[in-house]
Amino acid sequence: MNHDQAQALLERLVHKVDRVIVGKRKEIELAVVAMLSGGHILLEDVPGVGKTMLVRTLAACIGGSFGRIQFTSDLLPSDVTGVTVYHAQSGQFEFRSGPVFANVVLADEINRAAPRTQSALLEAMEERKVTIDGVTRALPKSFLLLATQNPLEYEGTYRLPEAQLDRFLMRLTLGYPNPEQEVDMLGRMQDPPNPAEMKPVLLPEEMAVMQRMVRGVLVDDVIKRYMVGAADVSRRHPQIALGLSPRATLAWMGAAQAMAYFKGRTFVTPDDVKAVAPAVLTHRIVLRTEAKLAGIGGEQALADVLAKVDVPIFARASGASS
Known part of the structure; x- marks a missing residue:
């Protein structure tokens, strides 16, 4: 696959999802960038704005196997990863895999499950494998987790631990559509699309090829x-109690490489870095209590951090693109 072919496929992917999720092209593009980087995505917003539909549509457009986990308060870790059962007739133990063993996994309303069940995903998200009854089993190579969650003030939700939040490459919010977009959405929903019937635009193998190409995108030392x-x-x-970790800077660089690749370049620019910063970094910052009481949010704190750092004057375009 050459670069032009990859760009054409990515444009088709974004266009197809954009036809279903009205007026959210920026968020769709960021989700595709996260997938190109091989990172997991957390969609956080109020109910009814299309979080689950976006995930289902992306999964249908990528192809491969799909697993869905509806997180509830009584969900057990074995419901996520799988369980080993004993067959009395054969005298053998047999492993029955859980829904996490898929190319694309939807973790719907992930913060409605107890912390013990949420933690069952940590190994899968970080190492692409799970250990059950002392046996480690690998997940599909193109494993991708797309999770949705409701705001914490909603009833029946549990806060995701910082260690798990840090394993999501991006946290995205969709927000309400504007009135014109909502009218357009109502018109389209008279004949609503069914993600299960959509033909994939990309195969998991093609996405894996693109992810390898993304890792080859040049990042200058000044960046x-x-x-x-x-x-x-x-x-x-x-105002920040817990700042950005080295894992955060690695994730930031990977997302910037993916954004550059998505835009059709072979090198990262400061604009790529700034474009992905809010989605990649905001959920990795822990504010001090006094900052929260003053009404300061993570987005505001991050903006203040970036304002204190001089944006590099990038003069590598001609050399990096060669």
């Missing part, structure tokens, strides 16, 4: 110093 500088400022910021 790396800019990202590390921002991380260092966050660790010393008076």
Whole structure:
């Protein structure tokens, strides 16, 4: 697959999802960028704005196997990863895999499950494998987790631990459509699309090829110093209790590489870095109590961090594109 073919496939993918999720092209593009980087996505918003539909549509457009987990308060870890059962007739133990053993997994309303069940996904998200009864089993190579969650003030929700939040490459919000978009949506829903009947635009093997190409996108040292500088400022910021970790800067760089690839370039620019920063970094920042009481949010704190770091003057375009 050459670069032009990849760009054509990605444009078809975004266009197809955009026909279902009205007026959210920016969020769709960021979700595709996250998949190109091989990262997991957390969609956080109020009920009814299309979180689950977006995930189902993306999964249908990628192809491969699909698993869905509806998180509830009584869900057990074995309901996610699978269980080993004993057959008395054969005298053998048999492993029955859970829905996590799929190319694309939808974790619907992930914060409605108890922390013990949420933690069952940690190994899968980080290492692409799960350990059950002392046996480690690999997940599909193109494993991707797309999770939805409702705001914490909603009844029956549990806060995701920081360690798990850190394993999501991006946290996205859809928000309400504007009135014109909602009218358009009502018209389209008179004959609603069924994601289960959609033909895939990309196969998992093609996505894996693109992910390898993304890792080859050039990142100049001046870009790396800019990202590390921002991380260092966050660790010393008076309103931030827990700043950006080295894992955060690695995720940030990977997402910037994917954004550059999505835009058809072979090198990262400062615009790529800034475009993915809010989705990649906001959920990795823990604010101090006094900052929360003052009404300061993660987005505002991150904006202040980035404002304190000089944006590099990038003069590598001609050399990087060669």
